[in-house]
Amino acid sequence: MAISAEAPAIPGILPGKVGVWWFLASEIMLFGGLIASFIVFRLGSGGWHGEAAHLSVPIAAVNTLVLLTSSLTMVQAFATAERGDQRGPRTYLALTILLGLAFLGIKAYEYTSEILAGFTPGTGIFWSFYYTMTGLHALHVLAGAVVNSILLGAGRLRNPHRLELAGLYWHFVDVVWIFLFPLLYLA
Amino acid sequence: MRESGAGTLDTHEHHAERGFWRTYVFSTDHKMIGKQYLSLGLFWAVVGGLLAHVMRWQLAWPDTAVPGWGEVGPETYNVLVTMHGTIMVFFVAMPILLGAFGNFLIPLMIGARDMAFPRLNMLSVWVFALASLVLLVSFFVPGGAASAGWTGYPPLSAKVEYTGVNWGLNLWILAHALEFAAFLMGGVNYLTTAIALRVPGMTFFRLPLVIWQQLTATTLFLLSVGPLIAGAVMLLLDRIIGTHFYAAEGGGDPLLWQHLFWFFGHPEVYVILLPAVGLVLDVLPVFARKPIFGYRWIIYSTIAAGGLSFIVWAHHMFVSGMDPRLAMPFSITTILISVPFAYIMFAMIATLYKGSIRFDTPMLWALGFIAMFIVGGLTGIFNGSAPADIYISDTYFVVAHFHYTLFSSVVFGGFAGFYFWFPKMFGRLLSEPLGKIHFWLTLVFFNVTFFPLHNIGLAGMMRRIANPLEYEYLVPHQWINVVATVGAILLLASQIPFVVNVVWSLLAGKTAPKNPWEANTLEWTAPSPPPPLNWGATLPVVYRGAYEYSLPDMAEDWLPQDRALAARSR
Amino acid sequence: MLNWMRWLPENVSTYGGEIDAVIALIYYVTLAWFFLTLGVFGFFLIRYRRRDGRRATYVAGERLREAAWILVPVAVVLVLDFWIDLRGGPVWAKVKTTMPPTELTIQVTAKQFNWEILYPGPDGKFGTEDDRQFDNELHVPVGKPVRLVLKSKDVIHSLFSPNLRFKQDIVPGRAIPAWFEATKPGKYELPCAELCGFGHSGMKAWLYVHSPEEYQKWVNEQWASS
Known part of the structure; x- marks a missing residue:
């Protein structure tokens, strides 16, 4: 009488996907809380153009491109896996990881030049937000790279x-950056 | 996809296959994980309770040596206030009501063999154990434990020099972070399990209400904790690397924390309350032998209350210095929350109407919850009205209010569930006389302890003061503090019958039958205690809702969810 | 123990009576509900206790006609809720969002664990030579609205006067305006109501409400030297 702990899930519902979506919902609230606080402070202080001018838009634009490309390769990894391709997922997943690491490398270079220019998290409230938000995001990129x-x-x-689940998370991290980039660099 | 570590195995060989460690410590069985949460919660209940008694002694007889502790200085008193609140909310109420009952009941009541992600579940309880360890260590680091209140308002909590507490407070934040991580893992598991692993026939509107309440509570937690985690990260960075989120001199604002904290804080009290309400809602029909009154309306009310809880947070901040024009809108949303809860409380009472009420121990606790929670709910209206709150906020009236709501949830609701499901959890029956003595003593001394706090609060006694005798206007009311403290000591003593009962039952109690209360829900179709994977080869199939008691044209006054009836389909 | 209004300390401010009236309204409404619900609850428990030969009646409460038994009381709760907020709104507005014209402005600065109370002096302006600071003593005339400006040097404090029904948290980085008008001369305590560190317990000032003549005498004494 062999019975399995793997209870038959209700047809059409993948437990992994349900779980990841609930996890992402709480993640959205985490970044949502940060972004809402940032917006309220920014409105209250009449804009931080002076501070934001010290950030390098070109570097961040390149980084945005890197991260968007990594989402594309992630999609490709899943698409090739669904077709039953053997080498495709491997190649594209490796590319995604490399692009994620490239993002982190560029971000590290950016941090270094800002800190050398004298802008540390303690410089002011804008910089407190900048380092916290991008730092927390970078940790998420790192976590995504580790999962991949x-x-x-x-x-x-x-x-x-599994690739689909990892992809959901990776795209979420990407979308967070799409919010952070204009908020911090362009606004 | 294989999410289960248990794999395919034979139930009868199960115990032989697994050693002590896999069965009792690193178990992926949801029932064992529930019991682990229960043990950790009870351990912290003892710690938190003892801290409360040191506090009460100091309040009744200020600056005299507390037996077994010594004299309490003002710094220590602040530590006691802070850690009592933190422990009771995050390390007692949540692990017992969500962790223990959620883990134990969800798979059993929906007909699943285990959680959707059993290994994640094990990780959850171990992360919680780690959080407990960190919190415990924080008492013993130089500078002592956190002393900025359980709400940890900055700037008091943001700079070491304001409290003199350094690593104690950092570890306090870390313990919270780990605790949140544990309950996030648990929450994802609860929701996924209930969505994906229901047995055939178990539709959402046939789920027992305790499951609905668990799921609503979990959803509230998942959606509200994010902003607080963000706030806690900012607080930790303010403390460690000198950011300025909460420092006015650097462009920050101390009130930011209060908004983030209470955005989480109000849903959080429902995270504690709703599972307790669920336990009571499931106990009532069994002992009234009647369907719960208005099953669907209760679900809608629960969801409505949960939704409203996201837009009431500033009622904790009426006099905080925020824009006073915001107060009345928040006062209105707050008072509106009384509507869904009034519905649920009235439905509980209406369930008794024309019932055939058995007064067994679980029922007594459930009824005690109703009576006490009504008091707590009604006093909430004082706090929710902005003008009344000018006087009442930060007084003992608030302390009395939230003990009538939270103590009634955790203790009355929790014991209702504990006495009800104990036979299922441990396979032994508890003694009814001892249980009844435990209930009546607790009910009496709970009221002796906490009711007078309303009065001294109205007389103007502030929260978190170590010595009421330093205020001339409070001196004539000091006798109330003495009464409350004596009540608290007797309340602690009232738990002795409980300890005796449990120990005696586990050692020599009668073996519990499968369904001692003649209840309908699925967990009673499994053996007591259920084996790993809960049922034998076949899972039950569900034909009806959970509360079909005393159907008019049936000989028995109960009809289990899994019993097939040829002629009828209800 | 049950007549709660008796427990409030003596009210000595112009708006305290209105706050007390809101508390009294809520008290009597909730007291009535308390006896009503617990009365019905207790009656059901006794009337429908288990007896041999009688079984429970199957009432699911799902149909609107059954549900109405509790939807109607719930509607009454809603009406009472609005009544309470309708009565409370103007009181809140009077105390917290409006400021009557005042002749006297006093700056109260909280710090761990004292109240620094600064008077602008005869010229009515802060930052001039005739400012006078008193530690933990607030002197005001009876029957005159007094404007307070509340500031903090370190953490959050809260200025509380049980007798005036006055409470306002004080947040560093903000100057929070507040007001009161005392109606009876005397000496009253002003505790701090927000946890502010190890000296929180015992952090208090004294409020001296003087008759107009006495207040003038006190002013003359304090500013005589300048």
């Missing part, structure tokens, strides 16, 4: 479901 590396290393790419 585990998938790549464990060689569990034949099941596209």
Whole structure:
């Protein structure tokens, strides 16, 4: 009488996907809280154009491009896996990880030049927000890269479901940056 | 996708297959994880309760040595206030009401063999254990534990020099972060399990109400905790690397924390309250032998209350210095919340109408919850009215109010659930006489302890003062503090029958049958206690809602959810 | 114990009576509900206790006609809620969002763990030579509205006067305006109501409400040297 702990899920519902969406909902509230606080402060202080002018828009634009490209490769990894491709997912996932690391490298260069120019988290409220928001985002990018590396290393790419879940998270991290970039650099 | 660590195995060989460590410590079984949460919660209840008694002694007889503790200085008193609140809310109420009952009941009541992600579930309880360890360590670091209140308002909490507490407060933040992580993992698990793993026939509108309440509470937690985590990150950075989020001199604002904290804080009290309401809602029909009154309306009310709880937070801040024009809108939303809760309380009472009420111990606790929570709900209206709150905020009236709501949730609601499901959890029956003695003593001394706090609050006694005798206008009212303290000591003593009952039952109690209360829900179709994977080869199938008691044309006065009836389809 | 209004300390401000009236309104409304709900509750418990030979009646409460038994009381709750807020709104507006014309402005600065009370002196302006600071003593004339400007040097404090029904948190970085008008001469305590550190307990000032003549005498004494 063999019974399985893997209870049969209700047809059409993938538990992993449901779980990831609930997780992302709480993540949205985390960044939502930060972004809402930032907006309220910014309105209250009449704009931070002076401070924001010290940020490098070109570097951030390049970084945005890097991150968007990584989302594209993530989609490709999932698409090729669904087609049953053997090498495709591997290549595209590796590219996604590399692009994520490139994002972090460029961000680190940006931090270094800002700190050398004398802008630290303690310089003022704008800089407190800038370092906290981008830092928390960078941690999420790092976490995404780690998750992708585990998938790549464990060689569990034949099941596209896992790639899809990792992709959901990766795209979420990407979307957060799409909010942060204009808020911090352009506004 | 394989999410389960248990894999395919035979139930009968299950115990032999797993050693002590896999069965009791690193278990992925939701029932064991529930019991682990229960043990950790009870451990912290003892700690938090003892801290409260040191506080009460100091308030009744200020600056005399507390037996077994010594004299309490003002710094220590602030630590007691802070840690009592933190422990009771985050390390007692949540692990017991959500962690223990949620883990134990959700799979059993929806007919699942385990949670959707059993290993994540194990990780959840271990992260919670780590949070407990961090909180425990924070008492012993140089400078002592956190002393900025359980609400941790900056700037008091943001700079070391204001309290003299350095690592104690950092560890306090870290313990919260870990605790939140634990309950986020648990929450994702609860929701996914209930959405994806319901047994055939178990539609959403056949779920027992305790499951609905657990799910609503979990959703509230998942959606409200994010901003507080953001706030806590900012607080930690303010303390450690000198950002200026809460420092006015650097362009920050101390009130930001209060907004983020209470945006979480009000849903959080429902995270505690709703599971308790759920436990009571499930106990009532069984002992009244009647369907719950207005099942669907209760669900809608619960969801409405949950939704409203996101737009009431500033009622904690009427006199905080925020724009006073915001007060009346928040006062209106706050008072509106009494509508769904009034519905739920009235539905509980209406369930008794024309019932056949058995006064077993779980029912007594459930009824006690109703009576006490009505008091707490009504006193909430004083706090929710902005002009009345000018006088009442930060007085003992507030303390009395939230003990009538939270103590009634955790203790009365929690014991209702505990006495009800104990036979299922441990396979033994508890003693009814001891349970009844426990209930009546607790009810009496709970009121002796907390009711007078309303009065001394109206007389103007502030919260969080170590010595009321330093204020001339409070001196004539000092006898109330003495009464409350004596009540608290007797309230603690009232728990002795409970301890005796549980120990005696576990050692020598009668073996529990499968369904000692003649209840309808699915967990009673599993053996007591349920084996790993809960049922044998076949899972039950659900044919009807959870509360079909005393159907008119049936001989028995109960009809389990899984019993197939050929002729009828209700 | 049950007549709660008796527990409030003596009211000595012009708006305190209105705040007390809101508290009294809520008190009597909630007291009535308390006895009503617990009365019905207790009656049901006794009337419908288990007896041999009688079984419970199947009432699901899902149909509107059944649900009306509690939807009607819930509607009454809603009406009472609005009544309470309707009565409370003007009181809140009077105390917190409006400022009557005042002749006297006093700056109260809280710090761990004292109140610094600054008078502008005869010229009515702060930052001039005739400013006088008193520690933990607030002197005001009876029957005159007094404007306070509340500031903090370190953490959040809260200025509380049980007798005036006055309470306002004080947040560093803000100058929060507030007012009161005392109606009876005397000496009253002004505790801090927000946890502000180890000296929170015992952090208090004294409010001296003087008759007009006495207040003038006090002013003359304090500013005689200048």
